[in-house]
Amino acid sequence: EAGVAQSPRYKIIEKRQSVAFWCNPISGHATLYWYQQILGQGPKLLIQFQNNGVVDDSQLPKDRFSAERLKGVDSTLKIQPAKLEDSAVYLCASRRDRGLGEQYFGPGTRLTVT
Amino acid sequence: GQQVMQIPQYQHVQEGEDFTTYCNSSTTLSNIQWYKQRPGGHPVFLIQLVKSGEVKKQKRLTFQFGEAKKNSSLHITATQTTDVGTYFCAGYNFNKFYFGSGTKLNVKP
Numbered sequence A: 001e002a003g004v005a006q007s008p009r010y011k012i013i014e015k016r017q018s019v020a021f022w023c024n025p026i027s028g029h030a031t032l033y034w035y036q037q038i039l040g041q042g043p044k045l046l047i048q049f050q051n052n053g054v055v056d057d058s059q060l061p062k063d064r065f066s067a068e069r070l071k072g073v074d075s076t077l078k079i080q081p082a083k084l085e086d087s088a089v090y091l092c093a094s095r096r097d098r099g100l101g102e103q104y105f106g107p108g109t110r111l112t113v114t
Numbered sequence B: 001g002q003q004v005m006q007i008p009q010y011q012h013v014q015e016g017e018d019f020t021t022y023c024n025s026s027t028t029l030s031n032i033q034w035y036k037q038r039p040g041g042h043p044v045f046l047i048q049l050v051k052s053g054e055v056k057k058q059k060r061l062t063f064q065f066g067e068a069k070k071n072s073s074l075h076i077t078a079t080q081t082t083d084v085g086t087y088f089c090a091g092y093n094f095n096k097f098y099f100g101s102g103t104k105l106n107v108k109p
Helices: none
Strands: A005-007 A010-013 A019-024 A031-037 A044-050 A053-056 A065-068 A075-079 A088-095 A109-113 B004-007 B010-014 B019-025 B031-037 B044-049 B055-058 B061-065 B071-076 B085-093 B096-099 B103-108
Touching: A005 A088, A010 A019, A019 A088, A019 A109, A031 A075, A044 A065, A044 A075, A044 B096, A075 A088, B004 B085, B010 B019, B019 B085, B019 B103, B031 B061, B031 B071, B044 B055, B044 B061, B071 B085
Parallel strands: A010 A109, B010 B103
Antiparallel strands: A005 A019, A019 A075, A031 A044, A031 A088, A044 A053, A065 A075, A088 A109, B004 B019, B019 B071, B031 B044, B031 B085, B055 B061, B061 B071, B085 B096, B085 B103
C-alpha cells in the first residue's frame, strides 16, 4: 500500500509570512496526527484527527497554527504568521484507528523560518 | 502534565558492543511503542508493548515493559553499523502519544 504523502518536502520563508503543509494519509486510516519535530528532540503532537473531527489540539498554538481535515481524508496544517521558533520538521502520521496499532509517518516537511 | 523521559541522550559504541536505552513515564501508560529514525529520515515503527512485564524480541533487539507500565527499555545485542539512528519511545495514554526525546546511537566500525 502507498505510504503517507506530504508536501512540500522543504520550505524556506521569512518570519511573519504564512505557510501551508499538506498530508495525504494511508487509505482507510481514520486517525491522522500532525507532529512538530525540532532538531534534536522527539516529535511533539500538535493535533490529532479522528476522521474529520479534532480529538486533541491542546498543544497547537492556535493564535498562529490551524489545521483541517475536510472529508476525513487529507489534511492541511497552516502557520500564519510564522516565527523563527517554528523552524522544524513537520511530520504527518496516520493510523488505522485510535486503538492499538502503529503510526505510519510521512517523510515530513522541513521548514526554515529566516 | 504527562512526561516521557528517555536516557541516555547519546550513545557511542564500537560495533559488536551492546546498547540500551531507557524510557520513563511520569504516569502509568496504556501501552508503549518504539520507533527508529535514521539520519534525515522519519520515525519507523519497531514494536508495541501492551502488557505489564511484557518482553518481546526481534532478532538482536529486546524490548521490555515494566511491571508498573511506567518504564520501558530497548536493548540491542552486538550492534551493527546498520543500527545507527535515533531510537524513540512513545508512551500512549488518554488517546495521545507522548514521545521521549530519543537516544541517538552511533556505531563505530
